[in-house]
Amino acid sequence: MLFPSFRWRIILIKLLCSILFCICGLGTLGTELEAYAQVGSSKVPSFREPLPEMHQRLKGKASSFANLSPAQCRRRLKAHREGPLIFERGKSVRGIATSYRLLGSRVAIDVRVPSKKSEIALKDCRFLLTWIELVPMLQKHNITAIRFDNFYRRGAKIRKGKKSQHSYGLAADIGMIQFGEQEVEIKDGFLGKIGSETCGPEAVLYQANHSELALSGAKKMRDFICDLARKGSFHHLLTPNYNAAHAEHLHFDIQRDNRWCFVK
Numbered sequence: 001m002l003f004p005s006f007r008w009r010i011i012l013i014k015l016l017c018s019i020l021f022c023i024c025g026l027g028t029l030g031t032e033l034e035a036y037a038q039v040g041s042s043k044v045p046s047f048r049e050p051l052p053e054m055h056q057r058l059k060g061k062a063s064s065f066a067n068l069s070p071a072q073c074r075r076r077l078k079a080h081r082e083g084p085l086i087f088e089r090g091k092s093v094r095g096i097a098t099s100y101r102l103l104g105s106r107v108a109i110d111v112r113v114p115s116k117k118s119e120i121a122l123k124d125c126r127f128l129l130t131w132i133e134l135v136p137m138l139q140k141h142n143i144t145a146i147r148f149d150n151f152y153r154r155g156a157k158i159r160k161g162k163k164s165q166h167s168y169g170l171a172a173d174i175g176m177i178q179f180g181e182q183e184v185e186i187k188d189g190f191l192g193k194i195g196s197e198t199c200g201p202e203a204v205l206y207q208a209n210h211s212e213l214a215l216s217g218a219k220k221m222r223d224f225i226c227d228l229a230r231k232g233s234f235h236h237l238l239t240p241n242y243n244a245a246h247a248e249h250l251h252f253d254i255q256r257d258n259r260w261c262f263v264k
Contacts, residue, residue: 045222047199051226057230057232062130062234080132082106084132094154095168095169096152099125099152100123101123109143110144123170126170137227141224141227147176151172165236179220184220186248190239191206192206194242225239226263235254235258235261236261237263238250
């Protein structure tokens with residue numbers, strides 16, 4: 001027969017559709033790989049390196065600091081009175097065991113925090129200690145400024161019956177990080193996509209039509225976030241990849257007696 005039967009026509013149409021789908025998929029992959037190529041290095045970015053197993057990350061500073069008693073934390077904090085970050089005791093509020101305010105920095109990192117008059121600038125002693133001991137890592141990543149949008153949020157909840165770590169002053173929302181002279185706003189500079197991986201071999205930078213500078217900033221951001229996750233510096237690290245509620249900020253927190261951790 002010169003012409004295929006109706007059944008074979010259907011099979012051929014399906015085959016052609018499959019081929020076209022594969023071509024489109026490879027085009028998308030090519031766009032993502034192009035993003036990596038444009039950041040100026042042929043080697044795999046560090047944010048794509050596999051993360052340690054969860055049990056290893058749970059041995060990090062997040063767990064050791066989160067489980068300190070108020071007295072233990074205050075004793076640890078005394079050693080940092082003349083350290084890299086400037087702080088003072090804060091007012092007593094519901095939810096925070098021992099309240100402090102972060103005022104500024106003695107090193108070349110511009111720490112931008114909410115107004116002293118605002119409750120959202122308060123944080124627990126353990127969370128302040130976390131950031132003090134993270135200063136060497138900030139310097140390692142050439143971070144010269146960081147903007148904290150809030151720490152404490154009175155009565156904040158994740159869902160009904162489940163309090164957020166913000167309600168204990170054990171969380172921070174970060175809206176901007178500056179690497180050297182380059183400010184990277186989370187809203188426009190993260191280059192992620194809801195549902196995609198933030199760290200590890202499956203992590204990608206989206207929107208490859210951005211400038212080389214934008215892609216470089218996004219890579220530095222991811223490298224920093226994944227370094228924090230790798231070392232267990234926080235229990236939960238949420239990014240714009242997590243959901244629409246985090247489209248404009250990063251959320252980092254620690255939690256007492258926590259048995260799991262993630263970066264999303």
